[in-house]
Amino acid sequence: MTFRLKITLCMVGLLSVLFGIGGSLLVALSFQSSLEQEQEAAYGAYQMVIGTLTVVDDVNGSLSDDDIARTLKQLTEQSRNGWTFLRLATAENTLYEHGASLHSRHFGTYPEAGTCTIRYEAPASGEHAVVLSGALETSGKTLYLDMTRDVSALIEARDAQQQTFQQVFLLMVVLCALLSYTVARVLTAPLVDLSRTSRSIAAGRLSSRANIASRDEIGRVARDFNEMADALESTIAELEDAAERQNLFTGSFAHEVKTPMTSIIGYADLIQKQALEPDELTEAARYIFTEGKRLESLSGKLLDLLVLHGQSIALAPASPASIVEELTGRLAPIYAEQGIALVCECEEGTCLLEADLVASLLVNLCDNARKAMDEAGGTLSVRVAMAPDGCRIAIGDTGRGIPPEALAHLTEAFYRVDKSRSRSQGGVGLGLALCREIVALHNGSMRFASSVGKGTIVTVWLKGGAA
Structure with a gap:
């Protein structure tokens, strides 16, 4: 019923x-x-x-x-x-x-x-x-x-009144039934719409919403239902996106492992089956060594990424300027050989950091900046500014720049703007993903600003707190 x-x-x-x-x-x-x-x-x-x-x-x-x-x-x-x-x-x-008497008997x-x-x-x-x-x-x-x-x-007269009342009573029952059904139909129409919407969502049409504008209890239920549907649609979209990223991650990881393994197995088989000239043997060994180093870099960064994900760290007072100056002091001679000038501007101060992770963050960002510059070289700048709740680090280069459509995907695992160039430079596409986890552990954020042909600036906010 x-x-x-x-x-x-x-x-x-x-x-x-x-x-x-x-x-x-x-x-x-x-x-x-x-x-x-x-x-x-x-x-x-x-x-x-x-x-x-x-x-x-x-x-x-x-x-x-x-x-x-x-x-x-x-x-x-x-x-x-x-x-x-x-x-x-x-x-x-x-x-x-x-x-005439109405009674044949005595009156009493x-x-x-x-x-x-x-x-x-x-x-x-x-x-x-x-x-x-x-x-x-x-x-x-x-x-x-x-x-x-x-x-x-x-x-x-009483009997006539009773008969009239019965007729009016029947009429009132019929009218009441019609009016009650009409009113009930109007009152339950939002519930019917809500039921139809829920069935539509259950059938997979997640964008369906209840079109109820009343301000009564049913209207509040409809608004709560729509909010629940919005949250459900958003959650399912996130799950689908996560599943897609997981598939891409799995495919990219398999591809990254397969490529060097193919080279290593091929050259090892060549050395095993044929007598090679010294130059050929040296070339084969070089390929095996290079691809082995790529596998080592891949496994190391992947391990770091898995270890850091969802973990908490102990922050301690540290000087971002000291970390940057020590790092740039080691990298400056190496970059100079490639025609890259390393500029460092640091504001003194201390805040709560995990020094080793911040150093790893800077190494990855500087390495990406280096790879973005052509053989003609360029300028790589590192600037540190202190903030009440941490610090801000900006790393800029004068390299090739990044297309706008690629900016949103930079921190995805195995994502590379130029796959062929990155592979030839030894990249595995995990550096920025690792940077993202390090920044998250410091309650911070990372933003990319780039112009194609002019260069890129990566700004990192580390908000671990004041020392």
């Missing part, structure tokens, strides 16, 4: 109970009030008879039975009290009777003198009446008075 149908049935049931009880009670109270009015009218007629006989008795003295009957007849002819039957009798005989046991009883009766004939039985004292005699008032019209 649908939720909207449940709402409809609940509303119809509630209306039926409340309207049924209220309407029936209203009809019953109306009938009771009218019946009480009829009883009051009967009692008024009884009081009038008593008053009339008392007055006549006081004026004329003791009344005979004929005088009483005559007086009552005159009263009946003049009165318009609406009784359908009236009888005045003694214990032995009837003094006066007017109208008479009360004490000066009192009366009033009751409602429905005779077997189907006529309904208010019956009054009373006893009165006049002229030293006890007289018994029986009166009836026909209330069949009152009963018919």
Whole structure:
């Protein structure tokens, strides 16, 4: 059973109970009030008879039975009290009777003198009446008075009211069912949309969203659902991207290992099967040595990358200027042989660092800058500036530069802008990935700015904290 149908049935049931009880009670109270009015009218007629006989008795003295009957007849002819039957009798005989009795039996046991009883009766004939039985004292005699008032019209009015109420009740139930279903359909429409959206997302259409703009509880649920869908879509996109990067990493790693291994196996097989000239043997050994060093560099950097990933380190007070000056002092003679001028500008100060990792970071960045310069050489600059929460290191070169589309991928493992040139220079594509992990361990960030043909500047913020 649908939720909207449940709402409809609940509303119809509630209306039926409340309207049924209220309407029936209203009809019953109306009938009771009218019946009480009829009883009051009967009692008024009884009081009038008593008053009339008392007055006549006081004026004329003791009344005979004929005088009483005559007086009552005159009263009946003049009165318009609406009784359908009236009888005045003694214990032995009837003094006066007017109208047709609604009862074939005696009216019942008479009360004490000066009192009366009033009751409602429905005779077997189907006529309904208010019956009054009373006893009165006049002229030293006890007289018994029986009166009836026909209330069949009152009963018919009640039955008509009940019939009208039943018709109105049925109409109200039908209208309530239609209106309740319509209202329930409007109220549950956002839930239907929410359900349809959830099924769409479950089917793989992650961009589906609930289009609900209301500000009620359902609207809040829809907004929370959309936020959950956004987070889910973002998470799945990240997982897909991570899986793609993992596949690229695996493929690149396999390729990087396969290339030097192929050369090593090939030249080793050549040396084993053939007698080579000394020059050829030297060349083969050189290839084996070079490719072996590439494998050693690859395994070392890959190990460093795996060790650093997700680890925490102990930072200690250190001088970034001292680290940079010591490093550039060792590299300057080597770079000078390649026509590269090494410029160093350092601001003195201390901050929290892991000195060995920062030195490895600088070596990798400087090595990348060196590889980016042509054989004609150029200028490589290293600048250090202190900050309240650490330091900033900027390494710039006047090399080839990096295309804009490659900047976002520089820190990916095995990524190289120029694969053939990097391989010939001994690169394995892990240096910047290692730099990224070192910077992350110092709660820092790394940014690349480059222009093709003009050079590149790598700015590193290390935010390990003040010493």
